[in-house]
Amino acid sequence: MKIAGSYTLPVTPQRAYELLQDPEVLARCMPGTERLAKIGPDEYEMKMKMVISAVQGLFAGKVRIADQKPPEQFRLIVEGSGKVGFMRGDGLLTLSSASATTEVHYEGEVHVGGVIAGVGQRLLDTTAKIVIRKFFEKLAESAGQVVEAVAAPSSTPSPATPASDSN
Amino acid sequence: MATTITKTETLVGKRIRRQEDPRLITGTATYVDDIKMPGMHHACILRSPHGAAKIRSIDIKPAQDLPGVAAVFTGKDVEGVGPVPCGASLPGLRVPPHAILAKDRVYFIGHPVAVVVATDRYIAADALDLIEVDYEPLPTVTDPEKALAAGAPAVHPEWPDNTAFLYHQEGGDPETAFKEAEVVVKQRITSQRLIPTAMETRGVVAEYRSAEKSLTLYSSTQIPHLLRTLVSQMLGLAENHLRVITPEVGGGFGSKLNVYAEEALMGFVAMKIGKPVKWIESRRENFQCTIHGRGHVDYYEVAAKRDGTVLGLRLKLIQDLGAYHQLLTPAIPTLSVLMMPGLYKFRNVTADIVGVFTNCVPTDAYRGAGRPEATHGIERMMDLLAAELKMDPAELRLKNFIGKDEFPYATATGLSYDSGNYAEPLKKALDLVDYHKLRQEQKQAKASGRLLGVGISTYGEICAFGPSPATPAGGWESATVKIEPSGKVTVMTGASPHGQGEETTFAQIAADELGVPIDDVIVVHGDTAVVQYGIGTFGSRGTAVGGPAVYYALQELKKKIRKFGEMLLETTDVTVSGGQCVDNRTGKSVSLAQIAGASYRAMKLPPNTEPGMVATYFWEPPNFAFPFGAHIVVSEVDRETGHVEIKRYVAVDDCGNIINPLLVDGQVHGGVVQGLGQALYEQAVYDDDGQLITGELMDYAIPKASMVPWIESSHTITPSPVNPLGVKGVGEAGTIGCSPAVVNSVVDALSHLGVKHIDMPMTPEKLWNLVHQGGQA
The missing domain is CATH 3.90.1170.50 (Aldehyde oxidase/xanthine dehydrogenase, a/b hammerhead)
Structure with a gap:
């Protein structure tokens, strides 16, 4: 399954880049994440609960960050497996500045297998979209809080809105 | 002594309700999962x-x-x-x-x-x-054409070309036929992978008695005796120490004409743990691990004259085999080749099969097994040729049919069609739909923007499998008929009916031959410790091969009845009728019960005659039987949604003599519904990673009652000369006749947009795109 889309975050690219690689922020924003811990340079261990259709289960896996070009782009490589199947994802995130905000463009491919592939197929697309949207919404929220706490911006950040999610 | 009921009315040919239905529709039948044993363990399989x-x-x-x-x-x-x-x-x-x-x-x-x-x-x-x-x-390949491409992942590393076999068959002089053709029509036609989806999934209960070294397997199978032979070999167990019992089977459609890993595995487990063990397949396992059907990519070419006379047929058949061979996997496409000329006088044919390994579950026999693919191909090609020649598709068919006086007819593929009158069902179907008026209506409908189509399919199929030299196991069937001391009749068939209704049809045959009420007869099957060796139920053979075995066993028994009758009546000239043995000279009679009683009591025996009243017959068919028919579909495509509405479904089937019209209708209805499934809804879809993404009934669409049109079923009767009952077999006819009729009707509905062919399933999305993109999918 191919995924692609973009989202606007109310912070500078540099800040967005940092947020997107901060395990604490990611753990807080990624729906279902129960644990995200650094286990090496640019490598994290993850535990995540996923619900797709009638199937739900705990995934354990690794997240790796590669091809870093701060603050413009990096690659996220995710691998997880659980009793209900496995997933592998590889995505490129590109950050571009637009006045006081950052547009994050993502593009990647997700492979799923096992029960989730056989059962949840029709809902996989929708589920992926929802998960990604929720992630960015929470991230935007976090970013807003962080931004306010650190240095109040001159104007109120516009609420983040999901842009064209497509597959 | 009990009162003798004299029965004069014959039962064969009557609409008799199924003897097996009361237990099936009241939930009192016993399926594998209903079996419970003390100490029974349960198995689940990691996949x-x-x-x-x-x-x-x-x-x-x-x-x-x-x-x-x-x-x-x-x-x-x-x-x-x-x-x-x-x-x-x-x-x-x-x-x-x-x-x-x-x-x-x-x-x-x-x-x-x-x-x-x-x-x-x-x-x-x-x-x-x-x-x-x-x-x-590892990398996977799930599409058979991609698997043949250079550099494709090898399913089995030892065979990097993914080719399991090449098979060539030729008849006549196809090269010259194509050289001399005035017109050649070509088309790539697919018959997509289907999931058989029997209502009851597979299941096995295994019980081992170590003191006796005997294993009993209860399995939901179509072939109890073959299963016993093959599983005993797999387990290294003496065949006579293995008993296979087939309780009620909730549908097979070919998917249980097999020997599966789990059947041997449960035997192994029961022997290891010393406890009975049960495994019931889940629906998801059923979709992933029980064989699939079809899986063809076919490249057809038809050579013809401008007047519509067909000359030659060329086929390249790519068969998706899956990762392994199950029991009959590689044989299925060879049946397609045998039947590729259909009902037409193709004297020059050539076919090449490529059997391809893919990272999918094996394909194997599924209702029709190779013949729906062949019929779909030739019936689409006849329509493509008719369109090319601007001929009426009915006229083109009538022009090229094998004539009714040409039987037995030797086909270019080496078969001998037993009997036929192919024009008759087509003419009957054309009358039933009022064809000429219908075409006028269609013209008007199209002029007003409606997408109305008429589709014809005239199918022939090979069934009643079959002569032993032409089948992988024996092709005969067996029957034992016993008259118990009380006069009640027990028929044991080596076939293994599982929904076809032979408990009724065989009882009708026995009741007629012996002149006893049908309620005095029971039909027993599916227990290798009780029933003599048999082959099983598949390939429309239950009645067409099992029936004659019953018939001949009854003739043997009647000889013995006469001998005892003559002895008891002290005469030499008797007739067996109406449950009696009657002295033709005096009119005196003894009942079957009296004769049976005397045969077991054996106070006195006729000369050279054993006690008892039992006869067994193993019948070897001299040929296959070839049913045929015509299906006409009137359909309308909704311009806004792409939905197909079947407005009329007319099926005229010729399955030879009909033993029970009610059951024949039932077989046609069920068959047509499965054909509709292929034409409109079903497809097993694997993604490029080898994941089966139509993994359950939420994602794999089978027809529901609300999606099925009224089926107008009627018949012509051309008895088969192959067997004494004159029957041809009807279990697969509906499926075989259906899919091309539906596709031809939808192509006809969209023909003015330039649509010449549509691959199945014809989903609303596919048709909507065709309608809205000017005939380009």
Whole structure:
């Protein structure tokens, strides 16, 4: 399954880049994440609960960050497996500045297998979209809080809105 | 002595309700899952989540430690158990070793890897989650044409071309036919992979008695005796120490005409743990691990004259075999080739099959097994030729039919069609739809923007499998008929009916031959310890091959009845009728009950006659039988939604003599519904990673009652000369006749947009795109 889309975050690219690689922020924003811990340079261990259709289960896996070009782009490589199947994802995130905000463009491919592939197929697309949207919404929220706490911006950040999610 | 009921009315030919239905519709029938035994354990099977992977390691310890788990077995534990057998042989066939559990590599989604046995099914299922398998995923290929391309991942590393076999058949002089043709029509036609979806999934209960060294397998199968022979070989068990019992079978459609890993595996487990064990396949397992059907990509070419006379036929058939050969996998496409000329006088044919390995579950026989694909191909090609020549498709067919005075007819593919009158059902169907008026209506409808189409399919099929030299196992069938001392009649058939209704049709035959009420007859089947060896039920052979065996056993029995009758009546000239043996000179009679009683009591015996009233007959058919028919579909495509509405479905089937019209209608209805499934809804879809994404009934669309049109079923009757009943077989006819009629009607509805062919399933999305993109999909 191919995924692609973009989202606007109310912070500078540099800040967005940092947020997107901060395990604490990611753990807080990624729906279902129960644990995200650094286990090496640019490598994290993850535990995540996923619900797709009638199937739900705990995934354990690794997240790796590669091809870093701060603050413009990096690659996220995710691998997880659980009793209900496995997933592998590889995505490129590109950050571009637009006045006081950052547009994050993502593009990647997700492979799923096992029960989730056989059962949840029709809902996989929708589920992926929802998960990604929720992630960015929470991230935007976090970013807003962080931004306010650190240095109040001159104007109120516009609420983040999901842009064209497509597959 | 009981009162003798004299029966004069014959039952064959009557609409008699099925004897088996009361237990089936009141929920009192016994299926495998209804079997419960003291101390019975339950098995669940761990299956590969990958389309292809190496198994680096398996850790079963945590599963073994779960309270309630009795045993866990993996591939290395079952090395001594024989491979899953392939019964088909073709020259140069590559047969991958097919272990009952994978050892170091998995080849398709659902490939069995380990089995857990526990005190209940829930514990067994939970324990599966505790087994840690370290897989190294490998690239997969699930599309047969992609599998043939250079550089495709090798399903079996030892055969990088993914080719299991090449098969060529030729008749006449196709090269000259194509050279001399005035018109050649070509088309790529697919018959997509289908999931048989029997209502009852597979299931096995195995019980081993160590003191007797005897194993009993209860299995939901179509072939109890063949299963016994093959599983005993797999387990290294003496065949007479294995008993196979087939309780009620909730549908098979060919998917249970097989020997599966799980059948041997449960035998192995029961012998190992010394406890009865039950395994019931889940629906998801059924979709992933029970054989699929069809899976063809066909390239057709038809050579013809401008006047519509067909000259030659060329076919390249790419068969998606899946990762292994199941019992008949590689043989199925050869049936397509045999029937490729259909009902037409193609004297020059050539066909090449490429059998292709893919990372999918094996394909094998599914209702029609090779003939729906062949019929779909030739019936689409006839319509394409008619369109090319601007001829009426009915006229083109009538022009090219084998004539009714040409039987037996030797086809260019080496068959001898037994009997036929192919124009008759077509003419009857055309009358039923009022064809000429219908075409006028269609013209008006199209002029007003409606997408109305008429589709014709005239099919022929090979069934009543079959003469033994032409079948992988024997092709005969057996019957034993007993008259019990009380006069009640027991028929034991070697066929294994599972919904077809032979408990009724065979009782009708026996009741007529002996002149007893049908309620005095019971039909017994599906227990290798009770019933003489038999072949089974598949290929529309139950009545067409099993029926004659019953008939001939009855003739043998009647000889003995006459001998006892003559002795008791002290005469030499008797007739058996109406449940009596009648002295033709005096009119004096004795009842069958009296005769049976005397035969068992044996106070006195006729000369050279044994006591008892039992006869067994093994009947070898001299040929296949070839039913035929015409199906006409009127359909309308909704311009806004792409939905197909079947406005009329007319089926005129000729299955020879009809023993029970009610049951024949039932077979036609069921067959047509499965054909509609293929034409409109169903497709097994694997993604490029080898995941079966139509993995359950939420995603794999089978027709529901509300989606099925009224089926106007009628018949012509051309008796088969092959068997004494004159029957031809009807189990698969509906499926075979259906899909081309539906597709032809929809292509006809869209023909003015330039649409010439549509591959199945014709989903609303596909048709909407055709309508809205000017005929380009």
